[in-house]
Amino acid sequence: MLENQSKELSENREDEITRQLCANGLFMKTTEVEAKLDEGNIQEAESSLREGLSLNSEEARALLGRLEYQRGNLEGALRLFEGIDLQAEIQRLQASAPPPEKPVTKKNRPREPQQQPVPQHAASLVLEAIYLKAKSLQKLGRTTEAARECKSVLDSVEKIFQQGISDAQVDTRLQETVSHAVELLPALFKDSGDYQEAISAYRRALLSQWNLDNDSCARIQKDFAVFLLHSGVEASPPSLASQVEGSYTPRNNLEEAILLLMILIKKFNSGKAKWDPSVIEHLTFALSLCSQTSVVAKQLEEVMPGVFTRVERWNSLALCYSAAGQTSAAVNLLRKSLHKHEQPDDLVALLLAAKLCSEEPSLAAEGAGYAERGVKNAQGMDEHLKGVGLRMLGLCLGKQAKVPTSDFERSRLQSESLKALDGAIAFEHNNPDLIFELGVQYAEQRNLKAASRYAKEFIDATGGSVLKGWRFLALVLSAQQRFSEAEVVTDAALDETAKWDQGPLLRLKAKLKISQSNPTEAVETYRYLLALVQAQRKSFGPLRTLSQMEQDRVNEFEVWHGLAYLYSSLSHWNDVEVCRMWEGRKEFKPALAAFLDGLLLDESSVPCKVAVGALLCERGKEYQPTLPVARSLLSDALRIDPTNRKAWYYLGMVHKHDGRIADATDCFQAASMLEESDPIESFSTIL
DSSP states (O other): OHHHHHHHHHHHHHHHHHHEEEETTEEEEHHHHHHHHHTTOHHHHHHHHHHHHTOOHHHHHHHHHHHHHHTTOHHHHHHHHHTOOHHHHHHHHHHHSOOOOOOOOTTTOOSSOOOOSSOHHHHHHHHHHHHHHHHHHHHTTOHHHHHHHHHHHHHHHHHHSTTOOOTTTOOHHHHHHHHHHHHHHHHHHHHTTOHHHHHHHHHHHHHSOOOOOHHHHHHHHHHHHHHHHHSOOOOOOOOGGGOOTTSOOOOSHHHHHHHHHHHHHHHHHHTSSOOOHHHHHHHHHHHHHTTOHHHHHHHHHHSOTTSSOHHHHHHHHHHHHHHTTOHHHHHHHHHHHTSTTSOTTOHHHHHHHHHHHTTOGGGHHHHHHHHHHHHHHOOGGGGGGHHHHHHHHHHHHHHHTTSOSSHHHHHHHHHHHHHHHHHHHHHOTTOHHHHHHHHHHHHHTTOHHHHHHHHHHHHHHTTTOOHHHHHHHHHHHHHTTOHHHHHHHHHHHHHTSOGGGOHHHHHHHHHHHHHTTOHHHHHHHHHHHHHHHHHHHHHOOTTOOHHHHHHHSOOHHHHHHHHHHHHHHTTOHHHHHHTTOOGGGTOHHHHHHHHHHHHHHOTTOHHHHHHHHHHHHHHTTTOTTHHHHHHHHHHHHHHHOTTOHHHHHHHHHHHHHTTOHHHHHHHHHHHHHHHTTOOSSOGGGGO
8 A cells, every 4th residue: 555655656746757857946857867867977967956956965866866766776766865964954954943832922922924944845855755765675675774764754854843744834745755654664664573663653653743634544543453453463552651641541452453443433424534344344353352242333323324235234233233142133133134125135144134033932933934045045156055054944943942832843843953953064064063053952852872972073073172062961971870971071171171161060060969969079069169150240341241241150049049959958957048048948938039039130040930830839739829820930941941850840740739630640751751861951051
């Protein structure tokens, strides 16, 4: 870009140079000077310019060097530029500049307009010569020397214009030279490998008064932001001298890049700079790194109409909202985008809509429709996306199977889900996520042999670096009643997992201890887990979203719940009471209140629904009106997790108390069958 700018600068002046040279109101034909240069008579060419245009030696050499640069003779241009005494010219130009202006008062108000502070033509010739010298060195691959020369241009400008450059002080040619030098310097430092100097040059370009136009400033801001994001170089903090009291100071590369990009977006929206689509892409990347895609959405909403088509805007907003956990808002936008009057066959939008719908049972049927359309449209160059469509179809059907109207419908949906996922494997046989999801589908249908095979394949595919793979294998082993092997797998995973991420594994280990009749060790594991969960709750920073916190940590209520049941089995009633667990002591109201508190924290909590249903079932022996409520809660729990053994058992008890013996028998039979392959945690907990 910088070379193109220099080329434009050169081309804009080429006609003038090839026709004639002018200075101080005098003119000279270029051909006369070129003839002397071609003959190697540099001294004569210089003398001719000094006499014909009333120039001093440095100015004449600058003009000759510019001419040689335009002719492509870089070595010749360098020889001429080397002969310029830059320091002498700076001192001469400084001497002609007035002292810094004092604040205007009644006593010192000037009676006459101030004179032009600096002789423009002389400054322009000399500074342009040094800039072209830097460009020549750059083209010859001598970037370190080029950076030194380019820096000297800016140092000279600061010495000559001590109060900064203003429109009233600088003519167009000099301003062009300064602007190009400001943009070139960071690029030269980057090319020479001096990255900290490049950062300093960027900050100097943006903080000093160079009188840059909006487009030049925007280019510098964008280049600096991209460098901060992708260079891998940690920038040192801005100097204290450049910080304004009370203003925001970025703490790291990411914050500084985001600040620059958001300033750029504001300039674009106000019409102060030309729209650059790559800026919003870099901002999206930067904000995604700190999980602030909702901020990206806000920026997209503020972009002026006409920059994006409405479908592009809807799709981009949907992607942002989906990453921020706002599934409902994202799906609503995609519905508009995929309307029959918009772009109903947009493959990417169809797949995104299917993925979002696969996360919610209530949207799963709609998502299956999107996935089927996606598979149908994945043709030609997009055929490789057919596997993604089949995968989304399998996930949607699997989720839809959790809200069927009958057992037959559930069985049909589960079968179709597996068929779709098996079809996806043919297209994406090396996709670890697909392998994992297929394994979970088999596990939920209690095909534990296939589930175990896919769990091991997932661990091999990821090199054992993904926590959920180890958890999945341990759950499959526990469902096969191989508790000691499951504990070995869990311990191996704990050894490879950072302490901060060990919560799910510790919960799993505690339950495995209970299953192996080691309650004392289970209590110690639960206590350690509780300390970890409480520390996490206090330590999440302001940039963490609620969905992330829920994903990264174990639910604290579940830990208290597990401890309470464990203490009750040991008859440690004082400890149980600390855990807000009164069920074992037959204190109905406090126990019910405790579990209802749990449902308020998480209305979809299956353990809480089962616990409340069990309490109301016991109460139903004496007070029949509680049975319909218990039946509703337990049925709802089975809708979410149809393989929950305890829910089937207590639902059977409800039917028994209500006199429906046949229904009770079916429920007890289901509970008995599930007990033989019941994992210590639901397989759905790892999705």
